[in-house]
Amino acid sequence: MQEKITQDMFVPVRSDAHKQEYIARKHHSAFHDGWIRLRKNKAAVVCAVLIVVITVMSIIVPYTSPYAYYETDYKHKMNAPSSEHIFGTDLFGRDQWTRVWYGTRISLLIGLAAALINLVIGVFYGAISAIAGGKVDAVMQRIIEVLVGIPSLIIVILFMMVLPPGVGTIVAAMAVTGWVNMARLVRAQILKLKNQEFVLAAQLLGTSRWKTILRHLIPNTISVIVIQVMFAIPSAIFTEAFLSFIGVGLAEPKASLGVLINNGYKALRSAPFLLIYPAIAIVLIMVCFSIVGDGLRDAFDPRMKR
Amino acid sequence: MAEEILKVENLARHFTLGKKQVLKAVDGVSFSIKRGETLGLVGESGCGKSTLGRTVIGLYPPTAGKITFDGIDVGGKKTSAQRDELSRRMQMIFQDPYTSLNPRMKVLDIIAEGIDNHHLAANRAERTRMVVELLRSVGLDEEHANRYPHEFSGGQRQRVGIARALSVNPDFIIADEPISALDVSIQAQVVNLLKSLQKKRNLTYLFIAHDLSMVKYISDRIGVMYLGNLVELADSDELFAHPLHPYTQALLSAIPLPDPRAERGRSRIVLEGSVSSPINLPDCCRFCSRCQSKGKECEKGIPPLVEVRPGHFVACCHVV
Ligand SMILES: Nc1ncnc2c1ncn2[C@@H]1O[C@H](COP(=O)(O)OP(=O)(O)OP(=O)(O)O)[C@@H](O)[C@H]1O
Ligand SMILES: [Mg+2]
Numbered sequence: 001m002q003e004k005i006t007q008d009m010f011v012p013v014r015s016d017a018h019k020q021e022y023i024a025r026k027h028h029s030a031f032h033d034g035w036i037r038l039r040k041n042k043a044a045v046v047c048a049v050l051i052v053v054i055t056v057m058s059i060i061v062p063y064t065s066p067y068a069y070y071e072t073d074y075k076h077k078m079n080a081p082s083s084e085h086i087f088g089t090d091l092f093g094r095d096q097w098t099r100v101w102y103g104t105r106i107s108l109l110i111g112l113a114a115a116l117i118n119l120v121i122g123v124f125y126g127a128i129s130a131i132a133g134g135k136v137d138a139v140m141q142r143i144i145e146v147l148v149g150i151p152s153l154i155i156v157i158l159f160m161m162v163l164p165p166g167v168g169t170i171v172a173a174m175a176v177t178g179w180v181n182m183a184r185l186v187r188a189q190i191l192k193l194k195n196q197e198f199v200l201a202a203q204l205l206g207t208s209r210w211k212t213i214l215r216h217l218i219p220n221t222i223s224v225i226v227i228q229v230m231f232a233i234p235s236a237i238f239t240e241a242f243l244s245f246i247g248v249g250l251a252e253p254k255a256s257l258g259v260l261i262n263n264g265y266k267a268l269r270s271a272p273f274l275l276i277y278p279a280i281a282i283v284l285i286m287v288c289f290s291i292v293g294d295g296l297r298d299a300f301d302p303r304m305k306r
Numbered sequence: 307m308a309e310e311i312l313k314v315e316n317l318a319r320h321f322t323l324g325k326k327q328v329l330k331a332v333d334g335v336s337f338s339i340k341r342g343e344t345l346g347l348v349g350e351s352g353c354g355k356s357t358l359g360r361t362v363i364g365l366y367p368p369t370a371g372k373i374t375f376d377g378i379d380v381g382g383k384k385t386s387a388q389r390d391e392l393s394r395r396m397q398m399i400f401q402d403p404y405t406s407l408n409p410r411m412k413v414l415d416i417i418a419e420g421i422d423n424h425h426l427a428a429n430r431a432e433r434t435r436m437v438v439e440l441l442r443s444v445g446l447d448e449e450h451a452n453r454y455p456h457e458f459s460g461g462q463r464q465r466v467g468i469a470r471a472l473s474v475n476p477d478f479i480i481a482d483e484p485i486s487a488l489d490v491s492i493q494a495q496v497v498n499l500l501k502s503l504q505k506k507r508n509l510t511y512l513f514i515a516h517d518l519s520m521v522k523y524i525s526d527r528i529g530v531m532y533l534g535n536l537v538e539l540a541d542s543d544e545l546f547a548h549p550l551h552p553y554t555q556a557l558l559s560a561i562p563l564p565d566p567r568a569e570r571g572r573s574r575i576v577l578e579g580s581v582s583s584p585i586n587l588p589d590c591c592r593f594c595s596r597c598q599s600k601g602k603e604c605e606k607g608i609p610p611l612v613e614v615r616p617g618h619f620v621a622c623c624h625v626v
């Protein structure tokens with residue numbers, strides 16, 4: 001038998017306007033959101049930790065090691081790895097363990113310096129080009145196109161041959177063309193932002209030009225900049241290694257990973273261990289920076305989330 | 307009460323695309339808005355509604371014509387005091403709730419931007435109090451002030467945008483398709499909010515949309531645009547009852563009627579052909595490529611907007 005349904009069994013549901021607007025989610029800034037996503041990316045976290053470890057080691061080891069990177073010992077030339085010399089010794093009896101970490105330090109330094117110079121020049125150039133617009137923009141873009149047209153490696157090698165060899169020269173040589181990518185990215189991002197409605201709204205509310213740049217344009221460009229820096233570091237390290245490998249890089253006894261690989265390559269038959277360790281170091285650094293860069297892009301790129 | 311707050315005369319806004327190509331986004335538009343009224347502006351996509359709105363508010367310099375807002379020439383040279391006054395009294399609500407709020411700023415700071423620029427709050431506590439009050443007036447809550455835009459739904463964001471526009475206490479607001487990015491139930495909510503705010507604060511609206519039925523609901527008068535021209539302008543009831551321009555008639559016939567019997571019995575005007583390209587237009591009636599009753603006289607030039615009945619203007623060679 002069916003139960004009879006009567007009027008009094010129903011109660012109207014009231015919707016509470018206040019409750020409708022309630023947001024249950026705990027609040028995070030967009031940056032915090034990205035940070036949470038980054039932490040979920042295991043590979044990126046591991047690589048970030050590795051980068052920190054490698055950096056710290058490259059600072060500490062050359063100081064604490066009993067051997068200096070330039071200290072020769074002709075009695076122990078090309079020794080295989082042992083408890084005395086963990087990575088063995090090179091052609092002049094220098095401790096390879098110390099030299100690998102010292103070389104890592106120099107390589108990281110070059111990578112970082114080059115990336116920072118790219119950052120400063122690229123961001124200013126790109127931002128000015130995008131904000132000024134019109135003729136200024138057109139001229140600045142033609143200059144970039146000319147720079148892109150010249151093979152950058154030739155500029156770099158020319159620089160290295162004219163100026164005295166050293167870390168500064170390498171960084172300067174790479175800075176000549178290295179900032180172009182950053183400038184293009186920053187310009188594209190600012191051009192995109194400039195036409196977005198929140199920038200128009202700011203203009204209507206009477207926000208000054210400078211304030212608009214500082215509050216609206218730059219903060220929305222930072223993630224692009226950071227990610228590009230993370231890719232610029234390994235690329236600078238690689239360029240330096242390549243230059244040293246073809247013999248136009250640093251001079252002895254200074255060592256970068258490129259110099260070490262070059263030396264190791266020469267002694268490949270008799271002492272393969274001289275090549276292996278610096279090679280592993282450079283691969284590790286490049287891979288780690290790339291993965292962290294990728295992770296940052298996935299975590300902070302606004303396209304992932306509105 | 308019936309004084310004009312905004313007067314637009316022969317306004318044109320052209321974009322130069324190449325050496326010889328000129329895009330006439332807005333071309334010779336005249337109308338005026340009385341204090342406290344809502345003028346709806348409809349027309350299909352690309353006919354220049356946003357360009358018109360942005361030129362009127364001063365975002366784009368006009369190519370020709372004159373915009374007068376309460377005695378101030380918007381397109382001309384202004385003193386900084388006048389510029390200040392304009393930015394306090396004219397505001398805009400934008401179409402896309404996803405790009406109209408800065409994703410890196412808290413709602414508190416988004417809404418307070420105008421308050422800061424015009425030094426409307428004496429101290430931080432007052433600033434916060436004003437923002438909370440604005441949030442409440444658009445149906446949001448104090449709790450939302452410390453959140454970021456990505457944490458809100460589209461309708462909520464649109465209301466944050468409304469609160470931002472209200473923050474400087476404007477008396478004239480241009481709403482550029484404020485509801486077209488929202489779903490239907492939220493559309494009604496936002497339109498009702500705009501209506502009630504209008505009553506409370508005695509606002510004047512220029513309401514841009516392409517949905518005629520929603521425009522009728524909110525507007526006192528409606529202007530119909532076609533390819534940069536205003537082709538018809540009348541009280542909303544009058545426009546719906548006696549549409550005179552063939553384009554308006556076609557638009558109205560496309561609105562479905564709620565009564566199925568009436569719906570069955572009526573004929574729909576289907577426009578043939580497509581919109582002419584807005585680039586390098588010939589100097590004839592803009593609608594003539596699609597008009598069903600066009601004749602020789604249509605090629606003589608752009609017909610002027612003439613008053614055929616009290617308050618009912620139309621720009622068509624046949625009606626005159
Ligand atoms: N900055 C600009 N430069 C060049 N052309 C433009 C610019 N802004 C708009 N236009 C052109 O002007 C015409 C009118 O555009 P507008 O955005 O005003 O149309 P609309 O009526 O608002 O359309 P919708 O309903 O899609 O928003 C379009 O053809 C568009 O391509
Ligand atoms: Mg538009």
